[in-house]
Amino acid sequence: MNIDDATVGPLGGPRPAQAATGTRDGAAPGGEDGGPGDAGRDDGARDDPGRGVPEATVARLPQYLRALTALAERGTETVSSEALAAAVGVGSAKLRKDLSHLGSYGTRGVGYEVGHLLRQISAHLGLTQHWNVVIIGIGNLGRSLAGYGGFASRGFGVVGLYDDSPAVVGECVNGHVVRPLSEFEVPSAGCATIAVLAVPAAVAQRVCDLLVSAGVTSILNFAPVVLHVPEGVHVRRVDLASELQILAFHEQRKAAPGRTTALVDGATLVDGGRLGSRALAGQALDGQALEAALQPSAVGTLPRAGATR
Amino acid sequence: MNIDDATVGPLGGPRPAQAATGTRDGAAPGGEDGGPGDAGRDDGARDDPGRGVPEATVARLPQYLRALTALAERGTETVSSEALAAAVGVGSAKLRKDLSHLGSYGTRGVGYEVGHLLRQISAHLGLTQHWNVVIIGIGNLGRSLAGYGGFASRGFGVVGLYDDSPAVVGECVNGHVVRPLSEFEVPSAGCATIAVLAVPAAVAQRVCDLLVSAGVTSILNFAPVVLHVPEGVHVRRVDLASELQILAFHEQRKAAPGRTTALVDGATLVDGGRLGSRALAGQALDGQALEAALQPSAVGTLPRAGATR
DNA sequence: CGATGTGAAAAGGTTCACAGCC
DNA sequence: GGCTGTGAACCTTTTCACATCG
Numbered sequence: 001m002n003i004d005d006a007t008v009g010p011l012g013g014p015r016p017a018q019a020a021t022g023t024r025d026g027a028a029p030g031g032e033d034g035g036p037g038d039a040g041r042d043d044g045a046r047d048d049p050g051r052g053v054p055e056a057t058v059a060r061l062p063q064y065l066r067a068l069t070a071l072a073e074r075g076t077e078t079v080s081s082e083a084l085a086a087a088v089g090v091g092s093a094k095l096r097k098d099l100s101h102l103g104s105y106g107t108r109g110v111g112y113e114v115g116h117l118l119r120q121i122s123a124h125l126g127l128t129q130h131w132n133v134v135i136i137g138i139g140n141l142g143r144s145l146a147g148y149g150g151f152a153s154r155g156f157g158v159v160g161l162y163d164d165s166p167a168v169v170g171e172c173v174n175g176h177v178v179r180p181l182s183e184f185e186v187p188s189a190g191c192a193t194i195a196v197l198a199v200p201a202a203v204a205q206r207v208c209d210l211l212v213s214a215g216v217t218s219i220l221n222f223a224p225v226v227l228h229v230p231e232g233v234h235v236r237r238v239d240l241a242s243e244l245q246i247l248a249f250h251e252q253r254k255a256a257p258g259r260t261t262a263l264v265d266g267a268t269l270v271d272g273g274r275l276g277s278r279a280l281a282g283q284a285l286d287g288q289a290l291e292a293a294l295q296p297s298a299v300g301t302l303p304r305a306g307a308t309r
Numbered sequence: 310m311n312i313d314d315a316t317v318g319p320l321g322g323p324r325p326a327q328a329a330t331g332t333r334d335g336a337a338p339g340g341e342d343g344g345p346g347d348a349g350r351d352d353g354a355r356d357d358p359g360r361g362v363p364e365a366t367v368a369r370l371p372q373y374l375r376a377l378t379a380l381a382e383r384g385t386e387t388v389s390s391e392a393l394a395a396a397v398g399v400g401s402a403k404l405r406k407d408l409s410h411l412g413s414y415g416t417r418g419v420g421y422e423v424g425h426l427l428r429q430i431s432a433h434l435g436l437t438q439h440w441n442v443v444i445i446g447i448g449n450l451g452r453s454l455a456g457y458g459g460f461a462s463r464g465f466g467v468v469g470l471y472d473d474s475p476a477v478v479g480e481c482v483n484g485h486v487v488r489p490l491s492e493f494e495v496p497s498a499g500c501a502t503i504a505v506l507a508v509p510a511a512v513a514q515r516v517c518d519l520l521v522s523a524g525v526t527s528i529l530n531f532a533p534v535v536l537h538v539p540e541g542v543h544v545r546r547v548d549l550a551s552e553l554q555i556l557a558f559h560e561q562r563k564a565a566p567g568r569t570t571a572l573v574d575g576a577t578l579v580d581g582g583r584l585g586s587r588a589l590a591g592q593a594l595d596g597q598a599l600e601a602a603l604q605p606s607a608v609g610t611l612p613r614a615g616a617t618r
Numbered sequence: 619c620g621a622t623g624t625g626a627a628a629a630g631g632t633t634c635a636c637a638g639c640c
Numbered sequence: 641g642g643c644t645g646t647g648a649a650c651c652t653t654t655t656c657a658c659a660t661c662g
């Protein structure tokens with residue numbers, strides 16, 4: 001719960017990296033913070049499908065892939081944009097436009113051949129090659145990630161675990177020995193590597209700097225901190241606290257249609273009357289992180305899935 | 310790994326709920342899938358600050374809150390839009406416009422009073438009231454969430470645990486007895502409740518339907534499935550697989566500037582040659598889920614945070 | 619003077635509608 | 641006939657530039 005300078009980095013002391021990379025939306029689109037100057041970004045071929053895929057489209061490709069895989073396992077041969085879109089929960093026009101950015105993989109009057117489209121999207125996402133995953137921070141989170149079997153079978157393979165806590169360095173977690181961060185190095189010549197950051201928020205920025213200086217250019221950040229990285233490095237964040245707060249915002253609005261919700265403009269605080277200076281404030285989940293793991297028990301066979309309205 | 314109809318719901322059999330709510334971007338903006346007809350959406354007051362806050366802005370409020378909290382703990386009194394924006398990794402203009410949607414909480418020529426702005430944003434996010442959190446699915450994920458202390462101290466309090474696996478029903482997890490889903494009910498008159506779905510993908514939709522029929526209108530979904538819910542219900546998803554795939558996409562593009570990446574248009578498969586029909590496909594992490602938990606060990610004191618470049 | 623707040627312009631993304639093709 | 645692919649309209653979001661005010 002110690003939110004030191006790592007949280008708000010640049011404000012406190014001097015730090016090298018700039019070009020902060022936000023979370024979801026702002027992660028890559030145009031330039032986020034790269035400066036007002038670099039408009040255009042037509043560095044490559046413009047008419048080449050594969051180039052210039054909108055970020056919003058990229059974010060939906062995994063969903064399409066998922067739905068397609070489900071269809072494939074069910075034995076479905078072809079699917080229309082209408083049906084596939086319904087499965088993913090988007091409009092059919094959006095789906096078609098998305099796919100058109102990758103190329104023309106459909107057949108007019110028929111639809112899309114499931115297997116073919118599946119391969120194409122996989123290829124576009126880079127899932128035809130192997131991806132090395134290194135996990136930094138072997139707490140509850142990192143441990144579960146390391147033990148997560150889904151990695152290996154999907155093209156993402158854990159190849160290294162790192163932590164600086166003496167308590168865990170040297171320990172063998174799921175076949176991998178936890179090594180100290182000082183020994184960190186990007187596996188296999190620096191390409192096709194993704195680092196998963198599962199360290200406390202307080203040290204996340206410093207660890208991130210270290211990774212970047214070692215050549216890492218893709219980071220999945222579980223710490224509730226906005227990492228500041230140089231241009232060319234991609235960061236995506238998974239943040240439970242933010243998600244809950246966003247849900248709270250919408251829920252609250254639904255519940256109180258008339259209320260403005262804001263505290264009375266001029267003065268201290270009204271409305272609920274509660275809320276100490278920073279007691280309830282934001283910054284939830286600092287020092288903690290999300291944890292990914294297998295799901296052994298959980299809901300088994302639902303009694304009756306009723307719920308029809 | 311059993312992807313039954315829950316994954317692609319609407320395609321397979323008849324299902325009641327429509328209006329699929331996607332993940333991040335499409336979660337709420339205009340209508341996502343509500344139909345082409347409902348343009349306008351000026352149902353409420355239009356000039357009332359608090360109403361009509363853009364979704365993109367809402368998604369950034371938690372970040373602002375976090376940065377402000379850090380500043381407050383450091384004792385900072387005021388902050389400029391420039392400095393705060395830098396901390397969050399956005400442009401100062403964007404920050405000012407975001408805040409302008411909430412109201413005018415700054416002082417020209419000076420900046421923003423940290424404490425005041427912090428309270429205002431908290432109020433807008435609805436963090437002045439208590440939020441009941443129920444966790445469905447007490448596997449590794451749900452268990453960790455239940456034990457996560459950050460909830461209670463931040464306005465989010467776990468008030469119920471549910472699972473249908475006989476192995477865990479009745480078990481006491483962190484002070485709460487796990488109850489069967491059949492006993493599920495929305496706590497305290499159906500308001501201010503958020504359900505966290507931590508069940509396997511295969512049953513996520515059915516459990517979701519059940520929750521919705523019980524009156525839940527805000528769901529945080531950890532299962533790698535697009536949930537289809539009726540209008541008025543908000544769903545947000547946390548999805549490790551998608552995040553990794555999106556990172557892979559960008560990394561791959563960085564690594565191979567010239568390659569089109571797509572498989573040769575006409576035929577089977579080229580490029581790597583690998584990739585069976587659905588072996589590497591998408592659908593990663595099905596049946597699994599992310600897990601949030603305390604982070605006891607992890608990186609302690611970094612050796613030297615070097616990484617200056 | 620300096621920093622906010624905000625119209626206006628630009629960019630990005632979504633939806634419509636239909637031409638084109640099987 | 642039916643469905644894809646896509647230009648065009650529309651909406652959201654970002655960015656610019658500057659009037660405004662402490």
